[in-house]
Amino acid sequence: MNWLRRLMYGKYGSDQLSIALLVVAVLISIVSPFLKMNWLTLISTLLIILCYVRMFSKNFGKRREENERFLRIYQPIKFKVQRLLNRQKDQKVYKYFKCPKCSKTIRIPRGKGKIAITCPMCREEFVRKS
Ligand SMILES: [Zn+2]
Structure with missing residues (x-):
């Protein structure tokens, strides 16, 4: 794993936004064959490229700013979904x-x-x- 550490040295690495991009890309590549929309594969590939570009970026400030902007939108949604799921779970009790x-x-x-x-x-x- 030393080569990986050396490779990522001075690079931004992964954050929540990168992970979200990857998850969306994977989801798209799973559903696109069923939807028969080939352009979705292109979008999924672009998302993966974007994810790697961000991970190997040396502009930490800009990447952090992007991630914070993403979290400002994502966190409240996550919170609401979690609350909804929790409520559904204890609906019996x-x-x-x-x-x-x-x-x-x-x-x-x-x-x-x-x-x-x-x-x-x-x-x-x-x-x-x-
Ligand atoms: Zn009251």
């Missing part, structure tokens, strides 16, 4: 209610019958079947 006053989402364990719920945000009390 918990029930979700919206506070009628401040519309904060409140999670209540299922199967406790009719219960009074106090909103942790605005202290509004309401009765729901859990």
Whole structure:
């Protein structure tokens, strides 16, 4: 692995944006034969080239800036998707209610019958079947 370290010395290397480019490129190359759109292969190849150009770049400032711009878009999306997946996973154990006053989402364990719920945000009390 010494040759690799020597090769990458002084080069920017990989970051989240490079990995995302690779993942998208691989996904495109997987689905493109089914879609019968040959130009997708070209896009996938360009993405891989772009990924390598970024990795071997010596302009650290510019690459970091690109990655930060990417993360500013990607992180909130990732966060929302994760929250959605988590909620789906515990849908069997918990029930979700919206506070009628401040519309904060409140999670209540299922199967406790009719219960009074106090909103942790605005202290509004309401009765729901859990
Ligand atoms: Zn509330």
